[in-house]
Amino acid sequence: MPTKPDTAAASTARDGAEAGEPLIEIEDLKVHFGLGGGGLSRLTGRGAGTVKAVDGVDLTLRKGEVLGLVGESGSGKTTLGRTLLGLNRPTGGHIRYRGLDLAGLSERRMRPMRRELQMVFQDPHASLNPVMDIRTAVGHPLEIHGLAASEEERDAKVVEALERVGLHPAEQFLDKYPSDLSGGQKQRAVLARAIIADPRLLVADEPISMLDMSVRAKILQLMLDLRDDLGLTFVYVTHDLASAKYFCDRIAIMYLGRIVELGTTDEVFAEPRHPYTRALLAAIPEPDPERAVTRNLPRGEVPDAARPPAGCSFHPRCAAALSACGWEARDLRTYLERRWLTLEPDDWARERDLLGDLTGLDTPGLLEAVLRPGRGGTAEDVLALLERLREEDADGEAPEPFWRGVTALELRDGAVRLAFAEPADPRLLPVAGAGTTVACHLHDPARSAAVPPQTPASA
Amino acid sequence: MTQTALTSAPEPGSLPVGPTPAGKRFRGLRRFLAPIRQAHGMPKAMLWTGGIITALLALTAILAPLIAPYSFDAYQSGGHQFPKQGHPSGTHLFGTTVQNFDVLSRVVYGARTALEVMILAVVFSLILGVLLGLLAGYLGGWLDRILVLVMDALFAFPYLLLAIVAGFMLSGIIGGGVVTAALSITIVYIPQYFRVVRSSALSAREQVYVEAARAMGAKPSTIVRKYLFGNVIQSVPVIATMNAGDAISTLAGLGFLGLGIQPTEAAEWGYDLQRAIDDVNSGMWWTALYPGLAIVLAILGFTLLGEGLNDVYNPTIRRRRIIRAVLPVPTARKRLHEAAGNGGGTGSTTGDNGKAGTTSETGTTPEEGDGQ
Numbered sequence: 001m002p003t004k005p006d007t008a009a010a011s012t013a014r015d016g017a018e019a020g021e022p023l024i025e026i027e028d029l030k031v032h033f034g035l036g037g038g039g040l041s042r043l044t045g046r047g048a049g050t051v052k053a054v055d056g057v058d059l060t061l062r063k064g065e066v067l068g069l070v071g072e073s074g075s076g077k078t079t080l081g082r083t084l085l086g087l088n089r090p091t092g093g094h095i096r097y098r099g100l101d102l103a104g105l106s107e108r109r110m111r112p113m114r115r116e117l118q119m120v121f122q123d124p125h126a127s128l129n130p131v132m133d134i135r136t137a138v139g140h141p142l143e144i145h146g147l148a149a150s151e152e153e154r155d156a157k158v159v160e161a162l163e164r165v166g167l168h169p170a171e172q173f174l175d176k177y178p179s180d181l182s183g184g185q186k187q188r189a190v191l192a193r194a195i196i197a198d199p200r201l202l203v204a205d206e207p208i209s210m211l212d213m214s215v216r217a218k219i220l221q222l223m224l225d226l227r228d229d230l231g232l233t234f235v236y237v238t239h240d241l242a243s244a245k246y247f248c249d250r251i252a253i254m255y256l257g258r259i260v261e262l263g264t265t266d267e268v269f270a271e272p273r274h275p276y277t278r279a280l281l282a283a284i285p286e287p288d289p290e291r292a293v294t295r296n297l298p299r300g301e302v303p304d305a306a307r308p309p310a311g312c313s314f315h316p317r318c319a320a321a322l323s324a325c326g327w328e329a330r331d332l333r334t335y336l337e338r339r340w341l342t343l344e345p346d347d348w349a350r351e352r353d354l355l356g357d358l359t360g361l362d363t364p365g366l367l368e369a370v371l372r373p374g375r376g377g378t379a380e381d382v383l384a385l386l387e388r389l390r391e392e393d394a395d396g397e398a399p400e401p402f403w404r405g406v407t408a409l410e411l412r413d414g415a416v417r418l419a420f421a422e423p424a425d426p427r428l429l430p431v432a433g434a435g436t437t438v439a440c441h442l443h444d445p446a447r448s449a450a451v452p453p454q455t456p457a458s459a
Numbered sequence: 460m461t462q463t464a465l466t467s468a469p470e471p472g473s474l475p476v477g478p479t480p481a482g483k484r485f486r487g488l489r490r491f492l493a494p495i496r497q498a499h500g501m502p503k504a505m506l507w508t509g510g511i512i513t514a515l516l517a518l519t520a521i522l523a524p525l526i527a528p529y530s531f532d533a534y535q536s537g538g539h540q541f542p543k544q545g546h547p548s549g550t551h552l553f554g555t556t557v558q559n560f561d562v563l564s565r566v567v568y569g570a571r572t573a574l575e576v577m578i579l580a581v582v583f584s585l586i587l588g589v590l591l592g593l594l595a596g597y598l599g600g601w602l603d604r605i606l607v608l609v610m611d612a613l614f615a616f617p618y619l620l621l622a623i624v625a626g627f628m629l630s631g632i633i634g635g636g637v638v639t640a641a642l643s644i645t646i647v648y649i650p651q652y653f654r655v656v657r658s659s660a661l662s663a664r665e666q667v668y669v670e671a672a673r674a675m676g677a678k679p680s681t682i683v684r685k686y687l688f689g690n691v692i693q694s695v696p697v698i699a700t701m702n703a704g705d706a707i708s709t710l711a712g713l714g715f716l717g718l719g720i721q722p723t724e725a726a727e728w729g730y731d732l733q734r735a736i737d738d739v740n741s742g743m744w745w746t747a748l749y750p751g752l753a754i755v756l757a758i759l760g761f762t763l764l765g766e767g768l769n770d771v772y773n774p775t776i777r778r779r780r781i782i783r784a785v786l787p788v789p790t791a792r793k794r795l796h797e798a799a800g801n802g803g804g805t806g807s808t809t810g811d812n813g814k815a816g817t818t819s820e821t822g823t824t825p826e827e828g829d830g831q
Contacts, residue, residue, distance in 0.1 A: 114675060118674065128671075131693075132686075145676060197675075
């Protein structure tokens with residue numbers, strides 16, 4: 001399988017499916033997990049806050065399409081996929097499916113629905129019961145939902161499903177145990193188990209990431225065949241953009257529990273709008289040593305999901321962030337610490353003494369930072385340092401976006417006060433003249449009229 | 460299709476294409492027995508010794524009426540009363556007791572009692588312990604907390620003391636008998652099964668295949684029966700055999716203290732031992748020796764069997780044997796010939812040549828002559 005397959009032929013063949021009617025409509029879906037916290041907070045009964053794994057997702061799944069949920073670890077893509085099937089209980093929002101709201105269904109009422117909504121897990125070995133032979137394992141959904149009247153009928157259906165996923169002659173596999181099969185065969189058996197009850201939606205959670213490279217393309221092709229033959233709708237959860245490009249009709253890019261960009265695969269790959277999407281695309285390995293792309297990778301790590309940044313969650317890592325992207329006091333500390341990494345030890349010690357204790361800046365949501373001078377100087381010195389930094393960064397090769405969010409830098413009561421612009425959450429807005437929707441202020445005509453839309457990083 | 464033909468054509472016999480119903484049924488059993496067949500060395504010796512002793516014990520118990528010369532509570536035969544504390548003799552091979560009972564018959568019938576109590580106790584505690592452990596492990600919550608608390612409390616008692624208390628209470632309710640003894644031993648062993656099953660259920664419940672079963676729409680009861688039970692039960696047979704030996708010693712202990720089975724209901728080794736204490740002081744060895752020997756043998760048999768099974772099944776102890784590869788003799792000789800022939804010609808492989816010469820001198824010289 002080529003790392004970046006050419007999708008031109010594949011996507012034109014699939015264009016017919018895009019006009020399909022909606023199968024599932026997700027509306028403002030929220031899944032928040034309470035944190036246990038340390039031993040002390042557990043004793044006192046207070047939680048350590050919540051992680052917003054999925055935070056307000058709107059999405060419509062059309063019949064017969066393959067939707068890719070793409071993002072880094074911790075972006076909430078797996079949680080969203082599991083919540084679709086009711087394996088996680090949503091904290092808010094709606095999942096509308098055939099006139100029912102799955103979000104509010106009890107486990108008991110959800111069970112019959114699971115015949116139509118199936119899931120394929122990441123690890124094929126772990127998702128098969130080690131003490132159950134393939135005949136029983138693959139046929140179990142039939143038994144659960146009472147779809148086979150007799151053992152002969154069940155066996156016939158199991159054989160049919162196994163042949164369907166390419167395990168033939170199926171009779172050879174019936175009495176085998178999962179440990180007798182290879183990884184690819186196991187994933188095929190898992191797929192057989194998923195399709196045997198004739199489902200409508202299949203959520204595939206990184207179904208190929210545990211498989212050998214040689215088997216991956218075959219499994220993906222098998223899933224495409226299944227979609228065409230059985231009219232399945234797929235939700236394909238992955239962090240692997242190359243396989244998403246090969247497999248998906250539409251792609252939703254997720255970051256910290258939100259969809260930041262949603263569009264057809266062709267459009268997202270041809271013209272990524274969100275800075276995060278651009279960064280992800282730039283991170284795909286390029287096997288051609290002659291064509292080394294500039295790696296405009298985002299700085300830093302994915303932030304702590306329990307304390308997400310204000311405004312756009314991506315702004316601390318974004319090179320093109322604007323004033324309204326959600327700058328706050330925490331970002332000042334990150335900015336200073338990143339700067340100190342580049343300094344000589346002497347300079348660093350001087351600046352650290354001058355600025356004193358920065359831990360007060362860590363509280364999320366502070367739109368005003370007050371810097372009291374440390375032992376090494378006066379408030380005037382601090383102000384002078386910050387102003388010098390602002391000047392330097394504005395002139396540099398890559399302008400530091402942090403200063404765009406600072407609206408005031410002044411002396412007050414023997415301390416330096418910084419004020420930040422009011423943050424605004426970017427909403428998913430359709431891009432003019434294209435089919436994609438993007439949650440980014442850069443592409444919000446009301447905000448970024450002055451700033452010209454940036455060219456893609458790879459151009 | 461070509462692939463189908465390729466995979467199925469060359470070896471049609473090796474793959475069970477159409478298994479017989481019997482083959483299908485015993486497949487799981489064969490999987491279970493495979494490690495036993497592969498056992499070797501010390502575990503194999505323990506398994507066999509334990510197995511043979513246990514089998515002899517079981518045979519004795521089943522065929523007790525045929526083996527024993529008299530009934531366990533007989534003190535006379537054909538109008539002749541047995542001698543009191545009689546020496547081992549032709550009519551009474553193991554002698555007689557102070558109550559005029561025949562020691563051999565008591566020992567043989569004692570095997571029957573021991574086996575009955577042992578089986579009942581193991582089955583009761585296994586069923587209860589596995590069931591409670593599965594529920595506590597899978598459901599968790601307050602049920603789990605309460606059960607763990609109760610089980611830990613039971614575990615904290617010395618096991619014999621617990622059995623005595625239970626035996627005392629039960630004999631007041633349902634009287635002394637085989638079932639009472641079995642029940643009081645049951646209580647002692649439930650926590651062992653509970654703990655093992657609960658902890659494996661706890662870890663199995665987090666497995667992806669349980670999640671997958673939920674995603675398929677399986678009810679919790681189905682998940683417990685089909686997905687947890689089979690994975691949790693695997694360590695239980697080993698505990699059961701280990702407990703079996705233990706159960707016999709506990710029964711003997713209860714009998715010795717007079718809390719077990721009434722002497723008129725069944726022969727019991729522990730009770731006989733207790734009655735024999737005075738005899739030992741007056742130099743009568745036979746009344747104490749044979750029941751004691753029977754207890755030791757029975758416990759030894761079950762313990763060896765249990766330890767052997769544990770060695771075979773426990774993956775942390777089990778060692779896979781490394782089999783030394785042995786080249787078949789004809790091949791080795793042929794290679795030597797070739798080495799000798801080529802070595803002489805090229806002159807570069809003198810080392811090989813010399814080695815070939817020495818090995819052929821040690822063993823294969825006569826055959827070489829024959830071959831040529």
